Amino acid sequence: MSESTHFKGHSRVLKVCHWCAKKQEPEAKPFQACSRCKEVIYCSKECQVASWPLHKTPCKLSAGANAAMSKNPVAAQGIANFKKWHGLHVGALRHAAICAFNLGHNPTALEDGVLFVEVKLKSDHKDFHLKRKYEPTGGFTLTMKETHEMLGNMGGAAILDSIKEANLHMRRKGALGVATLLLKAHDMVDIVKIILASPASVRQEQEADNWGQFWFENLRLAVELD
Ligand SMILES: [Zn+2]
Ligand SMILES: [Zn+2]
Structure with missing residues (x-):
């Protein structure tokens, strides 16, 4: 799937951690996107794990929409x-x-x-x-x-x-x-x-x-x- 078919959520557009809202510094190592929906980014593994119970439902919906739209x-x-x-x-x-x-x-x-x-x-x-x-x-x-x-x-x-x-x-x-x-x-x-x-x-x-x-x-x- 090409990059253009991934929808970027707010956290990716604004480059802030989806959990702790920390801002991505331009020089630092880029935050990692959620591997399922690619819509949100996290500053650390800890934030991703903490976010999962809340992110689970929107993640599933986005991943489904992404798959449909990739076509x-x-x-x-x-x-x-x-x-x-x-x-x-x-x-x-x-x-x-x-x-x-x-x-x-x-x-x-x-x-x-x-x-x-x-x-x-x-x-x-x-x-x-x-x-x-x-x-x-x-x-x-x-x-x-x-x-x-x-x-x-x-x-x-x-x-x-x-x-x-x-x-x-x-x-x-x-x-x-x-x-x-x-x-x-x-x-x-x-x-x-x-x-x-x-x-x-x-x-x-x-x-x-x-x-x-x-x-x-x-x-x-x-x-x-x-
Ligand atoms: Zn964070
Ligand atoms: Zn996700």
Whole structure:
């Protein structure tokens, strides 16, 4: 399988350990990717082992999708570009989730739902750098029940369980938890989990620039400007 048919998850795009979030230093030995899905990277064997109970389900889903897509390089390239695009806008997406769920003031709302954002390739996308190829066309919050219905035939229950586990785990480490976004581009759907640091830092981030109920309009602007 060629490299272009491997979808790179956030940890690979941003070059941070999928478990401890340590950043890959440019001069140091490259972090190793998960050999099954090739989507995430780890700074050490220890981090990979610690991550496995949580990574198991998404890993299986990604590995299956990778295998299916390896037979269709054009579709694979489209998915790879989409993943790279949202990886480049992870800051704006995180901020949208914080404001949409008012997490600065109501941290437990994280468990209530998922942020759904639909994007499309711009008609003149060929003229733009990868970072500007897509534009958000719609967005709303989904309850866990609605998320389950939406993901039914994609292993919805397993995905919701992995969200719950990831939240519990991050909270034990002192973080606020993990924001989950469902990103849709044409016939591609990607589930993106973004770690939110301490409740205080999230409150500070929201208060510095509160998008409030206009989170979607602000997100549209942010992905054009950030
Ligand atoms: Zn690590
Ligand atoms: Zn994996």
